[in-house]
Amino acid sequence: MELTDSQLDVDTAREAVEELRRTRARRAARPVGDRAQQIWITLISAALLVSMVAGPVGTLSRLVGAVLPHPHEGRLPGLVVGLTTLGTAGLLRLSLWLGPIVLPAPELSWLLPLPVDRRWLLRPRLSAALVAAGTAGALLGAGCGAVAAAGSRPGPVGIVLAMVVGLLLAWPAAAVGVLAEGSARWARLVRGGSTLLTLAGLVDLSAGQQPLGIGTPADVLAASGPWGWAGWAIGGTAGGSAVLPLLAALALAGTTALAVTAADRSLATLPAGELALRSRAAGRAHLGLLLLDFRQIALVAQAAARARRTGPGLRLPMPRSRLLVLPWRDAVALLRRPGRLFAAAAWSAGTVALLHATRLWAGQAHPGPLTAAWLGCLLSLGPHLAATALVEPAREESDRPARTALLPFSPARIALSHLVVPSALLALLGAAAAIATALLIGAPDIVLRTVLLLVTAGAPAGIGAALLGAYRGPLRYELLAVSADWYGAVPFVLWYCAPALVTAAVAAPLLWHAATAAALTSGTTVAQFAVSAVLALAVTVRHVIRSVNRRAAP
Amino acid sequence: MAERLEPLLRATDLRVSAGDVQLLAVPSATVPAGGCLGLVGVNGSGKSTLLKALAGLLRPDAGSVLLGGRPVREHESGFRRQVGVFLDDAACFPDLTVAEHVRMVATAHGLGPTAAERCERVLDLLGLRHRADARPDTLSAGQRQLLLLAAVLVRPARLLLLDEPEQRLDTGARGRLADALRTAVADGTAIVMAVHDRQLLSGLADQVLVLDGGRVVDHGPTAEVLDRGATPWN
Structure with missing residues (x-):
């Protein structure tokens, strides 16, 4: 049957969609009082959030200030350029698997198939994406501005300027994400480009002020593109000439305009x-964020990464002994997703850097016991996140217990088998981190003791805590209903952070001593650490077995 | 012949309910070693619920399920060694290939040196050999179903509990599946399977239990039940 002209009447479809929008706008319209109340609640929430994070951010800023070379005339702080480069890479990656153009499921099913110009339908979504990306960019800019101001004069004007620059950086990143959404070639370019930017940012951060012949890595990076111009503009706010930062900001604004125009043109195609794929991914990620279930977000990212992979990947010969089957599966899963190993290594390296910074800062500031405890917990966060990355195979099983239904082992035994390979890997990473720390602070006797401690006791306890997080089941929102007072959320937060707190209880004292290099050589510290690690392992193993058996019981 | 043997699996007076709604009421169901019991009925008739109760995945409100005279406990490794379960929520490991899945299960069940050979035989039998190096997310729905069935069939088992194993399979694959299940029965494995395919049922099951609304409406030898013609299929 042939379609008639009236069936192809585009204007009619467009009118219908316009009417739909008007209806939606009428329903969404609220009285002025409601709007004012909403604005008031938003402002109060923002003020609460700022007051909560101001303390930790201030401490971090002072910590950074202790290690950051003071900016001086004509020289950009390499740290800021490195951070804006890494931030750009992160924003590009984000836009690759989460939008930027995200249609709600009903629009995807009902409006997208209509014979209307897709650009007209998708333009409001582009605006929404730019608002979201702009907010993320402004926050990134504020962070970079705070870092740039650390160690020199604090400047609220500088931080606001940095927020604007962050916004101007986020918009082209979102616009390039739209281009990648429409073309596989652009997607490959953005993926490769973001990897290169990550490497460049890391090189810049680790190289510091080492000259390369044509300038420091920061100088080269600062002139290489919008990521560097942003760093230049923000870095300039902390001191030095205002001309170059202004030029950088203007170049950034020009790039932003070009990128957004190109993105708008590509909407029609x-x-x-691809829109359906991203809509589903964004839906799951949004739900995960709303419910504080960050596992859902991780699963979305993993699904996107899996979709790109081809072939089986690295192979490991299957063992003949049935006892080695479970460790074999862990090893294969980690080898085929080297990102998890890299993440664990990156968290270990981050801990070394933080340890070094803490040592430099503590030497000047002589912190009290409360600050020492807080910093000890912060230092133990890296090892905990490294352990969490390594127990991903266990997470796969706790996500879908049916995966192990065909294996002739009890669920508790399967869960505990995940201690073997991740513990060995964490011990190796811990040893490398300990050696790097000892070299940084020049204390060889600490090396042996720390390596020994981490290898024998620390790693299994850290993995045990991560397994506790993997097997404890779905989020317990009922804990939020314990009390209607402000402290009602405390039980939930404690439950949420329990695995990290277990790791902190074991590792924080040792890491604090390693940072201050004061009492690590004392037998008491060693014995204290060994006892707490063994205790933590016993407690976490007991809880894992109980959780697994409880979930397995019909 | 199978009826004369001592039942391997015996369920007595099973009752399962959700709130006030009774989902299942089965007075008796038995399967001897080497026997095959088919569960038939329309969607929602209670076939999967009965299978879950038999597999120990669902705690009945009343009644008992005994395997070899002992209560079933799904989380015990002894039960897992004896019973292969294939339910509709079966899942694969995202990082392992088809062959690795099947070999892992075979090795874990102690087949050791013969695991590789057995794995190849099962993949051949189910027509999945050509996808041996593929990851689960690159398989079609039917191929994924075959992979999960291969993992159930590669291991030695006293009892197989299968929930609509023919689902998503084309005619050729259904034929190959029937052959593989016949081989398992001939080796002495007992099977309980929920099934919609009349050909698979008549070719394999020696007893049939017909369910409707969670209740047994007919029960007996397959040929007799099919001859009565009152079986609700789908």
Whole structure:
């Protein structure tokens, strides 16, 4: 049957969609009082959030200030350029698997198939994406501005300027994400580009002020593109000439305008399949964020990474002994997703850097016991996140217990088998981190003791705590209903952070001593650490077995 | 012949309910070693619920399920060694290939040196050999179903509990599945399977339990039940 002209009447479809929008706008319209109340609640929430994070951010800023070379005339702080470069890479990656053009499921099913110009339908979504990206960029800019101001004069004007620059950086990143959404070639370019930017940012951060012949890595990076111009503009706010930062900001604004225009033009050709894929991913990620279930967000990222992989990947020969089957599966899962190993290594390296910074700062500031405890917990966060990255195979099983239904082992035994390979890997990473720390602070006797401690006791306890997080089951929102007072959320937060707190209880004292290099050589510290690690391992193993058996019981 | 043997699996007076709604009421169901019991009925008739109760995945409100005279406990490794379970929520490991899945299960069940050979035989039998190096997310729904069935069939088992194993399979694959299940029965494995495919049922099951609304409406040898013609299929 042939379609008639009236069936192809585009204007009619467009009118219908316009009417739909008007209806939606009428329903969404609220009285002025409601709007004012909403604005008031938003302001109060923002003020609460700022007051909560101001303390930790201030301490971090002082910590950074202790290690950051003071900016001086004509020289950009390499740290700021490195951070804006890494931030750009992060924003590009984010836009690759989460939008930027995200249609709600009903629009995807009902409006997208209509014979209307797709650009007209998708333009409001582009605006929404720019608002979201702009907010993220402004926050990134504020962070970089705070870092740039650390160690020199604090400047609220500088931080506001940095927020604007962050916004101007986020918009082209979102616009390039739209181009990647519409073309596989652009997607490959953005993926490769973001990897390169990550490497460049890391090189810049680790190289410091080492000259390369044509300038420091920061100088080269600062002139290489919008990521560097942003750093230049923000870095300039902390001191020095205002001309170059202004030029950098203008170049950034020009790039932003070009990128957003190109993104707008590409809207008409965005494929429906890609829009559906991103809509589903964004839906799950949004729900995960709303419910504080960050596992859902991780699963979305993993699904996106898996979709790109081809072939089985690295192979490990299957063992003949049935006892080695479970460690074999862990090893294969970690080898085929080297990102987890890299993440664990990156968290270990981050801990070394933080340890070094803490040592430099503590030497000047002589912190009290409360600050020492807080910093000890902060230092133990890296090892905990490294352990969490390594127990991903266990997470896969706790996500879908049916995966192990065909294996002739009890669920508790399967869960505890995940201690073997991740503990060995964490011990190796811990040893490398300990050696790096000892070299940094020049104390060889600490090396042996720390390596020994981490290898024998620390790693299994850290993995045990991570397994506790993997097997404890879904989020317990009922804990939020314990009390209606402000402290009602405390039980939930404690439950949420329990694995990290177990790791902190074991590792924080040792790491604090390693940072201050004061009492690590004392037998008491060693014995204290060994006892707490063994106790933590016993407690976490007991809880894992109980959780697994409780979930397995019909 | 199978009826004369001592039952391997015996369920007595099973009752399962959700709140006030009774989901299942089965007075008796038995399967001898080497026997095959087919569960039939329309969607929602209670086939999967009965299978879950038999597999120990669902705690009945009343009644008992005994395997070899002992109560079933799904989380015990002894039960897992004896019973292969294939339910509709079966899942694969995202990082392992088809062959690795099947070999892992075979090795874990202690087949050791013969695991590789057995794995190849099962993949051949189910027509999945050509996808041996593929990851689960690159398989079609039918191929994924075959992979999960291969993992159930590669291991030695006294009892197989299968929930609509023919689902998503084309005619050729259904035929190959029937052959593989016949081989398992011939080796002495007992099977309880929920099934919608009349050909698979008549070719394999020696007893049939017909369910409707969670209640047994007919029970007996397959040929007799099918001859009565009152079986609700789908």
